[in-house]
Amino acid sequence: MLISGLFHVAIRTADLDKTVSFYVSALGLKEVPRPANLDFPGAWLAVPNAMGQVIVHVYAGSAAKDIAGRAPVNNEAGAVDHISLTAQGYLKYRARFQKLGISAREQNHNGGTNWQMFIHDPNGIKIELTFDQAAEPDLPVPIEAERRYWASERFFNPKEYVS
Numbered sequence: 001m002l003i004s005g006l007f008h009v010a011i012r013t014a015d016l017d018k019t020v021s022f023y024v025s026a027l028g029l030k031e032v033p034r035p036a037n038l039d040f041p042g043a044w045l046a047v048p049n050a051m052g053q054v055i056v057h058v059y060a061g062s063a064a065k066d067i068a069g070r071a072p073v074n075n076e077a078g079a080v081d082h083i084s085l086t087a088q089g090y091l092k093y094r095a096r097f098q099k100l101g102i103s104a105r106e107q108n109h110n111g112g113t114n115w116q117m118f119i120h121d122p123n124g125i126k127i128e129l130t131f132d133q134a135a136e137p138d139l140p141v142p143i144e145a146e147r148r149y150w151a152s153e154r155f156f157n158p159k160e161y162v163s
Helices: 015-024 090-100
Strands: 010-011 031-032 042-046 054-059 082-087 106-109 114-120 125-130
Touching: 015 031, 015 042, 015 082, 015 090, 031 125, 090 114
Parallel strands: 010 054, 082 125
Antiparallel strands: 031 042, 042 054, 106 114, 114 125
8 A cells, every 4th residue: 555645635715716816826836627527616726847737626616615605714724734835946936925925934944955935825725835955056045033934823814815
């Protein structure tokens, strides 16, 4: 028996356009065709390489709603704390999030080789981008105290995400 990787993550949203826009413009994923037989709104988002591996499924409409008819608005009540994606371009992502006005937190434990950057999507789902220092020519860099990540801090601000 063997788990060989993460196939995809499914996200429920009340605002499909805002969610897709975030994953495309802030993270650089690309929208790809989804099966025509799905009878609810949504999007499939892929890694922007030749293979275009789908890693994020977004559900909207009735598929996104709970038994009371509500779509989730943040991850405060959920058991999953965050999604971690491997990434390249640490300083470019830092600059992109600053330009987009998206709060980010960063960490590098004890000078280790992995650097992390934490952000939220428009639904409040925390996303960790993990960078390998060996593949990042600009690392190490200082992390200002106000940008340092603390697992217990809740820094999601829905006002940062414009449609």
